[in-house]
Structure formats: structure tokens, C-alpha cells
Amino acid sequence: MTRRATVYDVADRAGVSIATVSRVLRLPDAVRPATRERVLAAVSELGYVPSGSARGLAERRTGVLGLYFPGFDAAEEAPELDVLAEDAATVGFTVDREADAEHASGMLFLDEVLRGAELEAWKRGFVLMIGVGRDDPTRETVRDIAGRVDGLMVLAQSVPDDVLARLAQRIPVVVLSGPPRGDRYDHVTVSNAEAMAEVTRLVLAEADRGRIAFLAGPEDSPDGAERWDGFAAAVSAAGMSIDEVVVVRGDFTRESGRRAVAELLEGGPLSALIAANDQMALGAIEAFRAQGVRVPEDVLVSGFDGIEEAATARPALTTVRQPMTDLGRAAVQLLARRLQDPGAEPMSVRLPLRILVRESTSRA
Amino acid sequence: MTRRATVYDVADRAGVSIATVSRVLRLPDAVRPATRERVLAAVSELGYVPSGSARGLAERRTGVLGLYFPGFDAAEEAPELDVLAEDAATVGFTVDREADAEHASGMLFLDEVLRGAELEAWKRGFVLMIGVGRDDPTRETVRDIAGRVDGLMVLAQSVPDDVLARLAQRIPVVVLSGPPRGDRYDHVTVSNAEAMAEVTRLVLAEADRGRIAFLAGPEDSPDGAERWDGFAAAVSAAGMSIDEVVVVRGDFTRESGRRAVAELLEGGPLSALIAANDQMALGAIEAFRAQGVRVPEDVLVSGFDGIEEAATARPALTTVRQPMTDLGRAAVQLLARRLQDPGAEPMSVRLPLRILVRESTSRA
DNA sequence: TTGAAAGCGCTAACAT
DNA sequence: ATGTTAGCGCTTTCAA
Numbered sequence: 040m041t042r043r044a045t046v047y048d049v050a051d052r053a054g055v056s057i058a059t060v061s062r063v064l065r066l067p068d069a070v071r072p073a074t075r076e077r078v079l080a081a082v083s084e085l086g087y088v089p090s091g092s093a094r095g096l097a098e099r100r101t102g103v104l105g106l107y108f109p110g111f112d113a114a115e116e117a118p119e120l121d122v123l124a125e126d127a128a129t130v131g132f133t134v135d136r137e138a139d140a141e142h143a144s145g146m147l148f149l150d151e152v153l154r155g156a157e158l159e160a161w162k163r164g165f166v167l168m169i170g171v172g173r174d175d176p177t178r179e180t181v182r183d184i185a186g187r188v189d190g191l192m193v194l195a196q197s198v199p200d201d202v203l204a205r206l207a208q209r210i211p212v213v214v215l216s217g218p219p220r221g222d223r224y225d226h227v228t229v230s231n232a233e234a235m236a237e238v239t240r241l242v243l244a245e246a247d248r249g250r251i252a253f254l255a256g257p258e259d260s261p262d263g264a265e266r267w268d269g270f271a272a273a274v275s276a277a278g279m280s281i282d283e284v285v286v287v288r289g290d291f292t293r294e295s296g297r298r299a300v301a302e303l304l305e306g307g308p309l310s311a312l313i314a315a316n317d318q319m320a321l322g323a324i325e326a327f328r329a330q331g332v333r334v335p336e337d338v339l340v341s342g343f344d345g346i347e348e349a350a351t352a353r354p355a356l357t358t359v360r361q362p363m364t365d366l367g368r369a370a371v372q373l374l375a376r377r378l379q380d381p382g383a384e385p386m387s388v389r390l391p392l393r394i395l396v397r398e399s400t401s402r403a
Numbered sequence: 404m405t406r407r408a409t410v411y412d413v414a415d416r417a418g419v420s421i422a423t424v425s426r427v428l429r430l431p432d433a434v435r436p437a438t439r440e441r442v443l444a445a446v447s448e449l450g451y452v453p454s455g456s457a458r459g460l461a462e463r464r465t466g467v468l469g470l471y472f473p474g475f476d477a478a479e480e481a482p483e484l485d486v487l488a489e490d491a492a493t494v495g496f497t498v499d500r501e502a503d504a505e506h507a508s509g510m511l512f513l514d515e516v517l518r519g520a521e522l523e524a525w526k527r528g529f530v531l532m533i534g535v536g537r538d539d540p541t542r543e544t545v546r547d548i549a550g551r552v553d554g555l556m557v558l559a560q561s562v563p564d565d566v567l568a569r570l571a572q573r574i575p576v577v578v579l580s581g582p583p584r585g586d587r588y589d590h591v592t593v594s595n596a597e598a599m600a601e602v603t604r605l606v607l608a609e610a611d612r613g614r615i616a617f618l619a620g621p622e623d624s625p626d627g628a629e630r631w632d633g634f635a636a637a638v639s640a641a642g643m644s645i646d647e648v649v650v651v652r653g654d655f656t657r658e659s660g661r662r663a664v665a666e667l668l669e670g671g672p673l674s675a676l677i678a679a680n681d682q683m684a685l686g687a688i689e690a691f692r693a694q695g696v697r698v699p700e701d702v703l704v705s706g707f708d709g710i711e712e713a714a715t716a717r718p719a720l721t722t723v724r725q726p727m728t729d730l731g732r733a734a735v736q737l738l739a740r741r742l743q744d745p746g747a748e749p750m751s752v753r754l755p756l757r758i759l760v761r762e763s764t765s766r767a
Numbered sequence: 768t769t770g771a772a773a774g775c776g777c778t779a780a781c782a783t
Numbered sequence: 784a785t786g787t788t789a790g791c792g793c794t795t796t797c798a799a
Contacts, residue, residue, distance in 0.1 A: 045791095088549050090550055091465070095455070096460050097774080097792080098775085131753070132601050134758045157533065166547055167532070171525065234496040241498070395499050396498060410777065422779085423784085423785060425777070434785085435784060460776080461776080462791085
């Protein structure tokens with residue numbers, strides 16, 4: 040690798056000025072064909088690739104959009120790997136008769152958002168830079184990224200409010216998912232409440248007249264709260280009093296779903312259980328089965344999130360799926376809009392959720 | 404958003420020179436605490452975020468690594484989405500009683516590679532820029548990226564040889580997966596052949612003395628070729644002649660697996676079928692079942708790739724899993740090495756595969 | 768159609 | 784410990 044070629048090298052070689060080189064690359068039609076050919080030949084011969092930094096500096100835009108996630112791993116938990124080590128593995132394989140080669144769990148959400156964002160960014164001529172929030176107080180990855188991009192998309196909760204406010208002073212910020220964070224940012228969300236209301240409506244329509252239970256999320260979860268609101272609204276709409284339903288609070292884990300069912304069954308049989316997320320719903324189904332209660336024959340169960348396991352579980356779980364790819368795409372669209380028109384009013388986009396009706400709520 | 408603050412603004416406000424501002428940010432200990440505080444206060448008040456472009460230009464390094472994938476989508480196939488349109492959807496949900504909300508298929512591979520790369524990059528103080536290869540002749544996304552990063556990781560086959568060679572002239576390149584592309588690049592691969600040989604050995608040890616079949620991939624697949632080599636080696640090692648086995652060529656699709664079985668069964672019963680990938684193996688199992696041939700009682704079947712469905716299928720499929728996260732991590736490690744020592748010899752790292760022995764090859 | 772030259776916002780010598 | 788200044792490699796007026 041010899042010294043990197045620059046515009047000057049190309050200009051020399053083609054016998055033109057650097058301005059002409061720049062023009063050939065940016066406004067080819069503004070240059071006489073013969074000259075253009077000479078320049079392109081030089082570019083090619085020298086393997087010239089323009090410096091993004093220099094361009095970014097001169098143009099005052101980078102052509103890069105940033106996507107910032109909450110940490111999807113505890114960096115510390117990652118096993119050691121050092122392929123440069125003296126004793127680096129030399130075996131070609133290992134044999135495993137037990138393990139199920141855990142597929143990365145739960146993170147599909149982020150992957151799909153990423154994919155949607157990348158597609159939309161590409162369509163608009165941007166490239167994507169990604170960052171993951173890991174709490175290392177000595178480093179602020181998000182600022183690292185903010186300094187290198189024209190606009191930033193952050194997943195709800197991944198950046199503290201004050202930091203976000205600072206960054207928004209410098210570049211456009213779009214918040215993805217979660218509740219609105221003030222009305223100063225562009226924002227993409229989903230209709231948690233409406234979708235939960237609809238699920239509840241569907242379940243109530245199918246259920247016996249009997250005890251209905253809601254398995255809520257933790258108190259501090261904004262998503263959980265919205266889902267509760269939706270449930271409550273549907274209950275009222277069905278002409279029932281909210282006092283007629285039983286509410287148990289869980290923490291979004293499967294185990295808390297199991298515990299909730301144990302508790303609920305002490306109060307007698309149930310005709311439907313509506314959970315604030317899939318994990319709790321799946322835990323509940325396990326517990327019902329353990330107690331000899333059949334789903335959906337004896338009790339209907341619904342979840343929320345649309346995790347993959349909801350589809351493969353027996354019975355398959357009725358749930359609500361996040362439009363993950365569209366979340367990513369919508370975020371980029373909002374960012375692109377603001378980049379074009381920095382003064383526009385902050386805008387909030389609400390994407391429809393997809394309700395998947397499956398066996399667990401079908402009194403066949 | 405007022406004009407973006409720069410070092411000059413910060414320096415003015417703190418009553419120091421721009422050099423001092425720069426120092427506070429990069430070598431805080433080289434500045435007197437009192438001065439440092441003043442500067443940091445100014446930084447904070449102004450919401451100053453250093454320009455990555457200016458830094459990159461001055462430092463002659465960007466602190467960014469690039470990861471370039473082959474297109475995981477046909478951009479054209481993506482449904483329309485325009486959240487800014489006048490008639491943008493206003494409904495909160497849709498109800499779906501049939502569909503299984505397809506989880507993005509097959510691309511888990513890339514997601515996990517990405518995750519591994521991001522983790523390792525973060526550990527080393529880099530951020531990650533991603534690009535996806537889509538064939539748009541008018542744009543060269545990969546060059547876009549190459550101009551903005553200190554080093555580039557490309558997935559095998561995602562970049563034409565000549566383009567790659569050009570880029571490698573400018574920045575370090577690491578090739579991921581696939582066969583070596585010349586010996587001029589650092590390279591991370593897996594031991595396709597060895598792992599397939601081991602799978603074959605395991606299956607042969609378990610199988611009846613009967614007809615053994617290999618379900619090969621398309622001729623032009625380098626992976627397919629390596630897997631074939633491994634199979635052939637194991638067959639020889641078992642003291643059999645390669646002529647004793649039946650070989651059918653498929654194209655890595657499930658349908659081709661089904662067809663292959665139909666064809667194979669015409670030649671009489673089989674005792675084992677070793678497929679070059681999971682999709683074909685799963686297709687084969689379906690076809691066997693349709694013919695009343697039981698797996699694994701009558702015939703053993705193995706796959707390759709370790710897709711998720713291999714674990715949930717009935718019977719669970721014996722397969723070989725790619726160390727995807729480690730591929731990403733290893734690539735970054737190689738890149739970091741080369742960045743430190745540009746003159747080092749190109750290095751090729753071979754990662755062990757993980758053989759997962761499951762029901763489909765277990766004569767219980 | 769082309770060239771000269773002035774920045775873009777930073778870092779890193781070198782001076783003080 | 785801090786300030787001055789010369790680039791880093793490009794884009795973009797403004798002139799020619």
C-alpha cells in the first residue's frame with residue numbers, strides 16, 4: 040500500500056487542476072468529454088478513492104446516518120476470542136451432542152429495524168453507521184457517532200435525556216419506539232393501546248362469560264402502561280366494569296407468567312388471560328398445562344410482541360407483532376425530511392401493529 | 404438548531420486557544436485543571452460535538468471500520484412505505500388470521516456476524532459502518548464506504564475481484580468466509596471440508612451397510628465444493644470407494660431436496676443421506692416422510708449450516724453450525740492487526756465449525 | 768470549459 | 784501549560 044492517492048495526484052497525472060478532478064466526480068457533465076476521460080483514466084490507474092473526511096468537511100455533510108441501539112449484549116459476557124494468539128485453535132470443528140446452538144435470542148427486533156433503516160438509507164443515497172449503547176462511563180459512543188453523521192436515530196431509552204438534548208442541538212434526532220420524549224423530536228411509534236384493545240375485543244368475543252384476567256408488565260414500563268390502557272378501554276367498551284377483571288402484575292419474564300397463573304388459579308377457574316407480552320403468556324401457558332388446564336379449550340391466552348417462539352409454541356400464541364422493518368424505514372424517512380427542511384415541525388408517526396390470531400385464542 | 408458550535412466557539416467562550424480545547428478533549432491531563440473545567444463548561448453550554456470529518460482529516464484516520472454484505476434483499480421487492488404521504492395509514496393495527504408473520508429468513512447469518520464485529524470494534528474503540536451490496540451500476544456503495552473507513556471487511560462474493568483489488572490499494576481489506584481470494588488479503592474462513600468429513604464419519608459409523616447418498620450443492624458454489632471434498636475424504640477414509648455412493652446435485656433449495664429423494668428412492672432403499680445444506684436436508688426429510696420412509700429409523704439424514712429450523716424440525720436435524728459471531732470478531736481482530744502493522748504478511752484464520760448431533764442421525 | 772484560491776474544523780508540531 | 788500555525792483532502796466560488 041503506497042501512500043493514498045489524492046485529488047492532487049489524480050490532477051497531476053491527468054494534467055488538469057484539482058477543481059477539474061472534483062468536477063469530474065461530482066458534475067461530470069460540466070467537463071469536456073475528452074478531459075473527463077483523461078481524469079477517469081487517472082482515477083482508475085491510481086486506484087483513487089475520495090476521502091470521506093475531506094468531503095464531509097468541505098461539504099458540511101457526511102452522507103451518513105447513525106443508528107443507535109441499547110446494548111444487546113453484556114460485553115463482558117462475551118467469551119474470549121483471540122485469533123492472533125499463539126495458541127489459537129487449530130481444530131476444524133467441535134462436536135456437540137447436547138446443546139441447541141442457541142440462536143441469538145430476542146435481538147431479532149433490532150436486526151430487522153436495522154435492515155429497514157439500511158434499505159431506506161440506501162435508497163436515499165446515505166450509508167448507515169451503527170452504535171450500541173454499553174455503559175462505559177469513560178466513553179460516549181453515541182457522541183462519537185453523532186459527530187460523524189448527518190442525522191441520528193436512537194432507540195427509545197438507549198440514550199439519557201440530557202445527552203439526547205445536547206445531541207439534538209447539533210444534528211436532527213429521531214426517536215424510535217417507546218413513548219414520545221417531549222415533543223421536540225421526530226418520533227416513530229406503534230399503536231400499543233389500540234392493538235391491545237383490539238386483541239382484548241377479539242378475546243372477549245370468543246371467551247366464555249367467566250373470569251377475565253390481565254397479566255400486566257412492570258409499573259415503570261411505558262409500553263406496559265399503554266397496553267394496559269388498551270385493555271382497560273376494550274373492557275369498558277364491552278360493557279364490563281374494570282372491577283370485574285383480575286389484574287396481576289408481572290415483570291415481562293416467563294417465570295413471572297408462571298407465578299401469576301399459580302396465583303390466579305387459587306381464585307377459581309379463568310376464562311381468558313390477556314398478557315402484556317409473549318414471554319409472560321408463554322410462561323402462563325406452561326403453568327396452565329401443569330395444572331391440567333387446557334388452552335384454548337378451558338382458557339384463552341394472548342400475548343404481545345410477536346416473538347418467534349409464539350408461532351412455534353403449542354398451542355401457537357395469539358399475539359401482536361411490531362412492524363420492525365417499517366420502524367427502521369420510517370425513521371429514515373423522518374430524518375430525510377428534516378434534513379431537507381430543518382425548520383419543520385417535529386412529527387410523530389404511528390405505525391400499525393399486526394395482530395396475529397392463532398390457536399391460543401380460538402375456541403375452534 | 405443554531406449554527407453548529409466549533410472549536411473556535413468553545414475556545415472563545417472559555418477564553419483559551421483552539422489548541423487547548425483540542426487538548427482537553429484528547430489529552431485532558433496535559434491541561435491545568437482550572438483551564439480544563441472552563442473548557443468543559445463551554446463545551447457543555449454550547450452542546451459542542453467534535454466534527455468527525457475534521458478529525459478524520461487532520462488525524463488521517465477515521466476510527467471507523469466498514470462491513471460490507473451481499474444484498475440480503477431485492478430492494479425492488481420491498482413494499483412501498485411512505486410515512487410522509489398525505490394518505491399515510493391511520494389505522495392502529497391489522498388483523499391476520501392466517502399468516503405466520505414471516506420472521507426474516509436466512510439472514511440471521513449476517514446479523515450475527517454484524518453483532519460480533521460490532522462488539523469487537525467497540526472493544527477497540529472503533530465504530531462500525533455497514534453497507535449492503537445491491538447491484539446498482541450507477542452507484543458503488545462499497546467505494547462510498549471505503550472512502551470513509553480505516554479498514555474494510557467484505558463478505559465473500561459481495562465485491563467483484565477488480566473492485567476489491569482497487570480498494571485494497573487504499574485501505575486494509577479482510578475477506579470473510581468463502582474461499583481465499585488470492586493470498587493478498589487477510590482472510591477468515593471456516594473448515595467446511597473437515598467438518599463435513601467428520602459429519603460423514605459420524606453418520607457412516609451409525610448407518611447400516613446400505614446405499615449412502617450425497618446431496619450436493621450447485622456446481623459453482625465454493626462452499627458446496629469444499630463440503631463435497633470433505634464428504635469424499637471421509638468416504639475414502641472409511642475404506643469405501645467413492646463409486647459406491649450415490650451423488651445427486653441440488654441447488655441448495657428445499658424443493659431440490661424433495662426432488663432428489665424422489666429420484667433416489669427409485670434406485671431402491673437408502674441407509675443415509677448427507678446433504679450439503681440444511682434446506683435440502685429438510686426438503687429430503689419431507690419427501691421421505693411422504694414416501695413412508697422413516698427418519699432416522701430407516702434412513703439417517705444430515706444437513707449443514709445450522710439454520711434455526713434445523714433445531715425445531717421433527718426429527719431435529721443433525722447439522723454443522725457456522726461460528727457467525729466469531730467470524731465477525733475475528734475479522735475485526737485481523738483488521739486491527741493490520742492497521743497496527745500495515746506491512747504484516749497476509750494472514751488466514753480458520754475458525755472451527757460446530758457439529759450438532761441431533762435426532763436425524765441417531766439410531767436411538 | 769478550466770484554474771486559482773479560500774475555506775471546511777480539526778490535530779499536532781513547534782514556540783513561547 | 785498554553786498559543787500559533789501549518790496542514791489534512793476536498794468543494795466551491797470567482798476569474799479567466
